[in-house]
Structures are given as structure tokens and as C-alpha cells.
Amino acid sequence: MTARRLLRGVAFRLLLLLLLFYLLFPFYYAVVTSLQSGSEVFRVDYWPRSLDLSNYATVFAEQPFARNILNSLLVAVAVVGIALVLGLTAAFALARIRFRGRATLLLTILAVSMFPQVAVLSGMFELIRGLGLYNSLYGLVLSYSIFTLPFTVWVLTAFVRDLPREIEEAAILDGAGPWVLLTRIFLPLLWPAMVTTGLLAFIVAWNEFLFALTFTLSNSQRTVPVAIALMSGGSQFELPWGNIMAASVIVTLPLIALVLVFQRKLVAGLTAGAVKG
Amino acid sequence: MTALRLEGLRKAFGGLEVLQGVDLEVAEGEFLVFVGPSGCGKSTLLRLIAGLEQPSGGDIHIGGRRVTETEPAQRGVSMVFQSYALYPHMSVYRNIAFGLRLARTAEERVAERVRRVAALLQIEELLERRPRELSGGQRQRVAIARAIVREPKLFLFDEPLSNLDAALRVQTRLEIAKLHQELGTTMVYVTHDQVEAMTLADRLVVLNGGRIEQVGPPAELYRRPANLFVAGFLGSPRMNLLPLATARPLLPFEPPAGAETLGVRPEDLHLAADGPLQGRVTLVEELGETRILHLALAEGGSLALRHRPDPPPRKGETLRLAADPERLHFFDAQGRRVA
Numbered sequence: 239m240t241a242r243r244l245l246r247g248v249a250f251r252l253l254l255l256l257l258l259f260y261l262l263f264p265f266y267y268a269v270v271t272s273l274q275s276g277s278e279v280f281r282v283d284y285w286p287r288s289l290d291l292s293n294y295a296t297v298f299a300e301q302p303f304a305r306n307i308l309n310s311l312l313v314a315v316a317v318v319g320i321a322l323v324l325g326l327t328a329a330f331a332l333a334r335i336r337f338r339g340r341a342t343l344l345l346t347i348l349a350v351s352m353f354p355q356v357a358v359l360s361g362m363f364e365l366i367r368g369l370g371l372y373n374s375l376y377g378l379v380l381s382y383s384i385f386t387l388p389f390t391v392w393v394l395t396a397f398v399r400d401l402p403r404e405i406e407e408a409a410i411l412d413g414a415g416p417w418v419l420l421t422r423i424f425l426p427l428l429w430p431a432m433v434t435t436g437l438l439a440f441i442v443a444w445n446e447f448l449f450a451l452t453f454t455l456s457n458s459q460r461t462v463p464v465a466i467a468l469m470s471g472g473s474q475f476e477l478p479w480g481n482i483m484a485a486s487v488i489v490t491l492p493l494i495a496l497v498l499v500f501q502r503k504l505v506a507g508l509t510a511g512a513v514k515g
Numbered sequence: 516m517t518a519l520r521l522e523g524l525r526k527a528f529g530g531l532e533v534l535q536g537v538d539l540e541v542a543e544g545e546f547l548v549f550v551g552p553s554g555c556g557k558s559t560l561l562r563l564i565a566g567l568e569q570p571s572g573g574d575i576h577i578g579g580r581r582v583t584e585t586e587p588a589q590r591g592v593s594m595v596f597q598s599y600a601l602y603p604h605m606s607v608y609r610n611i612a613f614g615l616r617l618a619r620t621a622e623e624r625v626a627e628r629v630r631r632v633a634a635l636l637q638i639e640e641l642l643e644r645r646p647r648e649l650s651g652g653q654r655q656r657v658a659i660a661r662a663i664v665r666e667p668k669l670f671l672f673d674e675p676l677s678n679l680d681a682a683l684r685v686q687t688r689l690e691i692a693k694l695h696q697e698l699g700t701t702m703v704y705v706t707h708d709q710v711e712a713m714t715l716a717d718r719l720v721v722l723n724g725g726r727i728e729q730v731g732p733p734a735e736l737y738r739r740p741a742n743l744f745v746a747g748f749l750g751s752p753r754m755n756l757l758p759l760a761t762a763r764p765l766l767p768f769e770p771p772a773g774a775e776t777l778g779v780r781p782e783d784l785h786l787a788a789d790g791p792l793q794g795r796v797t798l799v800e801e802l803g804e805t806r807i808l809h810l811a812l813a814e815g816g817s818l819a820l821r822h823r824p825d826p827p828p829r830k831g832e833t834l835r836l837a838a839d840p841e842r843l844h845f846f847d848a849q850g851r852r853v854a
Contacts, residue, residue: 423602427603
């Protein structure tokens with residue numbers, strides 16, 4: 239009995255290790271590669287032999303990579319801000335106010351998020367150009383917002399719907415107006431949900447490639463994923479793997495940091511909505 | 516003085532009339548209980564009084580002031596919700612203080628008043644805890660404390676005991692009754708539990724289908740139900756209702772004119788060797804202090820009878836029974852009581 243339980247415990251941990259290895263090894267290998275210089279890159283090494291930071295230096299020296307990071311950051315933060323403000327207010331209306339066509343509207347929002355990016359790419363390009371936002375960060379903010387909002391609205395609507403109405407009513411009887419209700423009751427209660435959706439929106443905006451590639455032209459307007467993809471070496475036959483890996487590690491770190499900081503809220507947010515459908 | 520007056524209060528959701536003209540006066544300091552089956556409109560009525568719903572017609576007066584269009588917080592009412600509705604992200608202290616702080620009460624006054632209600636409800640040692648760290652009974656006390664601290668003219672309770680287990684429910688019921696004696700504030704209480712309704716109420720309002728069926732002290736409603744609905748709703752097990760033709764042998768006198776149905780409560784029936792009715796025992800429900808005998812009558816129909824003496828009759832036995840002639844109820848074809 240105990241032997242079997244022990245065996246199951248061991249098997250479970252082995253499985254976990256396997257999963258962790260599968261998830262983390264590519265990143266680990268990127269880190270190792272980024273620390274190697276020159277032709278060392280092309281030798282298969284599983285342990286870092288040297289601690290050469292020159293790749294990190296060249297990433298910033300050979301292109302405006304700091305600028306690219308700033309671009310990514312600006313776009314992602316703007317998208318998160320827009321997604322949360324519009325998402326929360328929309329979620330409020332959709333979850334709490336009865337109006338004709340509410341269900342239809344919710345389904346329409348969901349339907350919008352189902353279009354593949356490629357399908358709307360050319361249309362979106364016309365829209366961006368028509369608005370004069372080509373090769374500008376605003377164009378990216380606009381297009382990302384269009385793609386993240388449906389998701390944000392849906393998730394937040396589910397959360398607002400799950401908030402007990404009686405809490406709201408108790409606050410109204412206590413004398414809370416709409417503003418107090420929103421800031422002192424709803425925001426604190428929706429905080430985990432906001433963190434979760436905000437973080438997911440941030441990750442989407444941070445990683446997005448296709449729109450960023452299509453809607454920007456100059457290096458100074460590019461976001462990180464495009465900048466990395468377009469890195470070139472000394473000749474057209476050479477890919478600067480060391481630099482690319484270094485850049486990849488640099489842009490992954492903020493995401494890891496964010497997730498670690500908000501870890502507890504994130505888990506709470508991901509599970510809280512799941513209790514009631 | 517009148518604490519609460521409802522005049523022709525109506526409420527419809529879409530085309531559905533939930534309340535169809537409710538008129539009611541509640542005296543200062545009275546404990547009024549709304550009772551009725553689910554969907555009878557009792558909770559809606561409470562929410563209209565609180566201002567959480569707008570009436571489709573009629574007027575509400577609280578403390579002599581017309582408040583039909585007044586904001587909930589300005590009505591001088593506070594409410595204890597079924598789910599307690601504590602603010603989960605605030606400590607007990609801040610939960611209780613929330614309303615006072617919104618009303619811009621000076622912080623020393625807030626502290627003093629919170630301490631006072633906390634002492635009254637014996638939750639002083641819980642003030643720094645979060646609601647999720649409290650048991651159901653403690654949450655209930657905090658919810659009541661939050662309602663009391665605002666010193667309202669009118670307390671509204673929306674099925675406050677239905678989430679508690681049986682033992683705690685009895686205890687809290689007693690405490691609410693005591694609280695009412697100490698505070699002397701008018702209380703309006705909604706429940707579907709008739710024991711709660713009977714024990715707490717100064718006056719009971721029986722609602723059915725959005726209409727008041729009868730209003731009065733619990734004992735009076737129990738002894739003289741105005742119609743078949745009230746007769747059947749109050750009392751457990753239900754009053755036996757028999758067509759007069761079947762029940763005729765039970766009567767030592769002529770039934771009143773117009774009577775169609777005879778009502779007799781299970782405790783007003785007894786076994787008697789020479790009783791006028793005969794029935795076969797189909798089920799014995801042992802309650803401990805008494806037992807309920809279910810009998811199939813020879814004349815058709817069935818009866819419940821509250822039985823005390825030992826030993827209990829066995830299932831399948833045929834017994835004769837008689838009724839207390841003082842305690843018979845007669846109803847006409849429309850279900851109204853006939854004297």
C-alpha cells in the first residue's frame with residue numbers, strides 16, 4: 239500500500255521533471271548560447287563554458303535595440319491600459335445592465351476574436367494607412383487593442399457576473415454612489431481578474447509579430463520580436479545566433495519578472511472565475 | 516406612530532405582476548414578518564422598501580416621510596442579506612465602519628460606534644479579521660452589526676438565517692428576538708420558514724402570489740386562518756382539509772351555511788374507541804415528543820393526526836378517531852373562512 243503510494247509519488251515527480259525540462263530547456267539553451275562568442279555558438283554545449291557577455295553588448299551596439307525595447311514596452315503598456323479601462327467598463331455594462339441585444343453583442347464580441355490575424359491583415363493595413371498611422375506605434379496600439387479587447391471583455395464580464403449582487407446592494411444601502419462602488423468595492427474585488435487579463439494582454443502585445451512586421455517600416459519604430467527576426471550578420475549567409483539568443487533572453491526576462499511578481503494574484507484570477515459558469 | 520406605510524404598492528417585471536397592490540401599516544417598534552412560499556413576492560416587497568427596486572405603482576412612507584423615489588441610503592433603512600454580503604476585502608471593523616465613513620462621520624465617532632455594536636453582538640475579538648476567516652454564525656453577526664451601526668429607523672432582514680445550520684439557526688433566532696427587545700427598532704423580516712415567522716413576529720403577513728392573504732399576530736393567524744391558503748400554509752404538518760361530505764360524521768352540530776371544506780389540525784384530532792370516523796394507519800412518523808399518524812379514511816381521503824400516548828399504533832391498524840369540536844375550521848367554495 240505505502241510502497242504503491244511511494245511509487246506513485248515518485249512517478250508524479252518524474253513526470254513533473256519531464257514537463258519542466260520540456261518547457262525550460264529551450265530557454266536554458268538560449269541562455270547558454272547567448273553566453274558564447276564567435277564560432278563557439280555552433281558547437282553543441284549543454285553547460286556554459288565561458289561567461290562572455292559580448293553578445294549582449296553587440297545587440298545594443300549594432301541596432302537601436304534599447305529603442306525597440308522601449309517601443310515594445312510603450313505599446314504593451316498602452317494596450318493593457320486601454321484593454322483594462324474599456325474592458326472593465328464594457329464588462330460592467332454587459333454583466334450588470336439589462337439591455338436589448340446583450341447576448342447578441344457578447345456573441346459578436348466573441349466572434350470578432352475568432353478571426354485569424356492573417357485574414358484581417360490587409361484590411362487592417364488599409365485602415366492603419368487611412369488613419370495615417372503607418373510606421374507608428376499608435377498603429378500597433380490600435381491593432382493590438384482590437385485583438386485583445388474581445389478577450390478582455392469576455393473574461394472580465396465573467397468575473398463581474400460572478401460578483402455577488404448583494405455586496406453591491408449592501409454598499410448602495412451603506413450610501414455608496416457609482417464612483418465609490420467602482421473604486422472601493424469593485425476594483426479591490428476584481429483586482430485578481432484585472433491582473434490576469436492585464437498580464438495576458440501584455441504578453442500578447444509583447445510577443446506580437448505579424449502586425450508589428452507589417453505596420454512598421456523603420457528600425458526605430460520596430461518592436462522587439464520584429465527587431466530580433468530582422469537581425470542580420472556580417473553577410474547574408476550568416477545569422478548572428480549569439481546576438482539573437484542574447485536579445486531573446488533580454489526580452490523574456492520582463493515577462494518572467496511580471497509573472498513572478500503577480501504570481502499569486504494570477505492563480506487566484508485564473509481559478510476564481512471558474513467556480514460558477 | 517407609523518414606522519412604515521405601504522400604499523397600493525405594485526411591482527411588475529416585464530409583463531409579470533409580482534406584487535399586485537399591497538397596503539400595509541407597521542407601527543413603531545413592531546417586529547413584522549413576511550412569510551410565504553417562494554415566488555410570493557416577499558423578497559421583492561423588502562427590496563422595494565429598501566429602494567433596491569423601483570415600484571411600478573403605489574407609495575412607500577418611512578417614519579412619516581414619503582420615500583418612494585428617495586435613494587436607498589437616504590431612507591434610514593438598513594438591511595441584512597441572505598448571503599450576509601460582507602465586503603470580502605475589508606476587515607470586520609472596516610465592514611462595519613464603511614457606511615459611517617461614507618457619511619463622513621468623524622473617525623473617533625466611527626471607532627466608538629463600531630466598538631459599541633461589536634460589544635452588543637460579542638464580536639469584539641473579530642474586528643481585525645477578514646470575512647473569509649469567520650464562521651457562518653460570526654459572519655451573520657457582523658452583517659447584523661453593520662446594519663445596526665447606522666442606527667436606522669427600520670431594519671430589513673432578507674432570510675438571514677437560511678444559510679445557517681439548524682442548531683445555529685435556533686440560537687440566532689433567539690438573539691434576533693433579544694436584539695429587537697434591546698433596540699426597540701422596527702424590524703421587517705422575510706422568511707419562508709414558518710417556525711421563524713411564528714416565533715419572531717409581533718404580526719405576521721402571509722403573502723401569496725403577490726397579494727396579502729392575511730395580517731395579524733401569529734397565534735391569531737394560526738387559530739383563525741382567514742382562508743384555505745393561510746390554513747394550509749401555517750402549521751406543520753399541514754391542517755387536514757376534507758370535503759364536508761366526507762367529514763360530516765366528525766361534526767356534533769350543523770355546519771355553518773355555505774361551508775364546503777372542513778379544516779382540522781392534526782393536533783386537534785385524537786383516537787377514540789367510539790369515534791365517528793374510521794381510518795387505517797398508512798404511515799407512522801416518530802418525532803420524539805409526539806408522532807404523526809397518517810390515516811386512510813374508510814370514506815376516502817386521508818388525514819394526519821398528532822399522537823402522543825404510548826404504545827404507538829402500528830402500520831395497517833384500523834383505528835377510530837374524533838375531533839375537538841371547538842377547533843374546527845370551515846371554508847366556503849371560494850376558500851374563505853366561514854364563521
